[in-house]
């Protein structure tokens with residue numbers, strides 16, 4: 001399976017993770033080029049993320065990917081140090097806390113059963129125990145909560161991207177600042193990637209890691225990738241409230257918040273979603289967030305928004321899960337798309353998996369085939385109940 005020229009389109013966390021794992025793979029001896037049109041990553045999701053990691057998924061493959069993700073983050077210095085410089089991602093393992101009213105209790109219990117079967121360190125808390133553990137929380141309307149006891153929290157996502165990139169370059173990966181415009185095909189293979197200036201880079205393997213912009217690259221390839229940019233806004237706010245041990249809290253309304261240094265950040269799904277909308281902050285969303293925050297944490301009656309940003313979820317409208325591995329019709333074109341809000345934490349598992357696919361011809365550590373494009377052709381969605 002050894003092939004020489006690998007072109008990765010998109011140098012965000014996903015593309016850079018694939019580049020790093022492939023360059024570090026003992027059985028890969030080829031050349032790796034990453035085409036990244038914007039080395040400042042101004043609009044890249046990896047730079048605009050909430051950068052959190054959880055184990056509380058409802059599908060075994062997502063759980064396994066995050067289990068590897070947290071191991072990798074904990075051991076990061078030994079993997080991604082360059083010239084003795086070790087990246088510090090300020091990994092904070094404060095857990096995720098899912099809150100449920102009576103309406104959501106069943107789903108929390110079902111997810112808990114799956115999570116325990118797969119070794120997730122998670123506990124269900126009845127309202128009294130929840131109140132005792134987090135006295136700053138209003139639990140009056142709640143029936144149950146699920147708290148990750150280890151392996152969950154947040155980290156510097158942009159730092160992770162930079163650490164992958166720096167390490168990949170130190171291992172010989174070349175980054176080209178250019179826009180990939182299309183794929184050149186010969187039979188059922190991609191033979192080259194065409195750049196905006198008309199030049200072509202020949203390849204044995206091409207990888208589509210173009211985030212929210214992945215879909216147009218597959219135009220006319222016979223597979224319509226259902227991935228769109230869905231804008232998500234994040235608000236940073238201050239408050240005199242005290243929330244010791246604050247995890248990433250997911251309110252039954254869909255709003256989430258977590259501590260961020262001296263501040264907190266929060267986000268919520270917009271009442272109306274649209275595809276590929278311009279990345280301007282919808283400030284009116286904060287007016288919707290504030291009453292929910294104040295109801296859940298009485299101390300948040302007094303809050304002040306400090307700043308905000310907007311980024312794209314690379315939203316897979318079919319089933320909100322990653323689409324990984326070979327394109328259904330072009331066997332040397334690999335897809336790494338559609339992460340729908342959990343791509344940063346999955347980047348180590350994706351990088352390792354696609355590197356194995358190229359170097360070994362198969363997933364050897366963790367079988368990522370449940371995330372293959374085949375499920376879209378078969379119309380069998382891989383439903384993840386825990387989408388934020």
Ligand SMILES: Cc1cc2nc3c(=O)[nH]c(=O)nc-3n(C[C@H](O)[C@H](O)[C@H](O)COP(=O)(O)OP(=O)(O)OC[C@H]3O[C@@H](n4cnc5c(N)ncnc54)[C@H](O)[C@@H]3O)c2cc1C
Pocket residue numbers: 009010011012013014015035036037038041043044045046047048049050051052053178179180181209210211212213214217232233234310311312313314336339340341342343344345346
């Ligand atoms: C508000 C928000 C909160 C999030 N929270 C979390 C979270 O808590 N945990 C988590 O795990 N994930 C989270 N995510 C999702 C996560 O950030 C993404 O899934 C992940 O960063 C995707 O990485 P990527 O490399 O695929 O995409 P990107 O980082 O967007 O990188 C794609 C790159 O491709 C480049 N590119 C695109 N098209 C071309 C082309 N034609 N030619 C050359 N270059 C091209 C772009 O310039 C870009 O740099 C969040 C996302 C957002 C927006």
